[in-house]
Amino acid sequence: MKRITTLKFWTALAIVIALAVVAFGQSDGSITGQVKEAFQRAQEAAVVGHELTRLMNRAFAVAKRVRNETGIGSSAVSISFVAVELARKVFEDLKGSAVMLLGAGEMAELAAKHLLNYGASRLLIVNRTFENAVALAGELNGEPVHFEDFEKRLPEAEILICSTGAPSYLIRPDQVRRALERRRNRPMLLVDISVPRNIDPAIGRLDNAFLFDVDDLESIAEANRAERKREALRAEEIIEAEAEQFFRALAEGDLNAVIGAFRQQVSEMAFTEFERSRKRLGDLSEDQEQALRVMINAIINRFTHPVIKQLRESEDGHSPYLSAWRDLYHRDPSE
Secondary structure (H helix, E strand, C coil), X not given: CCHHHHHHHHHHHHHHHHHHHHHHCCCCCHHHHHHHHHHHHHHHCCCCCHHHHHHHHHHHHHHHHHHHHCCCCCCCCCHHHHHXXXXXXXXXXXXXXXEEEEECCHHHHHHHHHHHHCCCCEEEEEECCHHHHHHHHHHHCCEEEEHHHHHHHHHHCCEEXXXXXXXXXXXXXXXXXXXXXXXXCCCEEEEECCCCCCECHHHHHCCCEEEEEHHHHHHHHHHHHHHHHHHHHXXXXXXXXXXXXXXXXXXXXXXXXXXXXXXXXXXXXXXXXXXXXXXXXXXXXXXXXXXXXXXXXXXXXXXXXXXXXXXXXXXXXXCHHHHHHHHHCCXXXXX
16 A cells, blocks of 8 residues: 555544544543554554654544534433533532432433533432342442332432333422421422323422423423534634644655655765775865865755755645655655
8 A cells, every 4th residue: 555545544533533532532531542542552552653653643633622512522412411401401510419329321321421520429229120230239339229219319419310111200299398308398300201101291380399201301402403513614624624634744854854854865875985085186276175075065956956946836744755765765764
């Protein structure tokens, strides 16, 4: 594979990484961290060269620029993360808050993990089968709660996430009203991800009770996805401009390096031959020797000028001339 083709492949890969980082890494920075960790390991194993290192570092910088200059990462697009977004709007700061997880649905578990990542300090896990609550509490570093104790422990939670397979309402307005009274009317967020619903919609009419069901979350996520698509167009413009700039800088740097290596080798050849013939010239004055050196430099310049001119006039710095001269002088482009 030609070097330029290889570079285009890695550039495309870096652009994909940049887009992935800005598009999906907004929740906790995990994707950014994973990619950086993988690349660091590759560097430690000495399996990446200078140009790929430059390329990946540039990709991370572009991802940061896109995140700062667009709103592509400002809105949640998954149901589980929408729950976190809602919690942050209700409570502003999640630090020290408690989350109660009723049931063991996958989306509910993921939402609970996100809430913990954003500052929630306690996780109460309620399940009809206490052994399942114990097992999940072990995975999430939470506290298992017997189903019979659910109502008694409910006032401890700022956020309740419900996801069970029950066919009817498990949580009624009178239960939440009593919990709010014990909480001295401090707000409570209730998220019902169950299908069918497990939280009575009438709870949403209680003061300081904020209730959202799976349809609400999906509606918010869909609106956010539409907004993100608009922001993605701006992100793509930034990335395309950065990719073009990277290639231009890479071509200029490579071109200058090849020209420098070419001139250096020609100069070394000329002056090596001069030193070999030096003793046959007899005694030379300082002015005579200086004149010879000036003449040799002039010949070097006359010889190399047409080649350098042709290389610099190539459209993108990647003409066949550049490849030919790189191969001729056996220059390693990673040096």
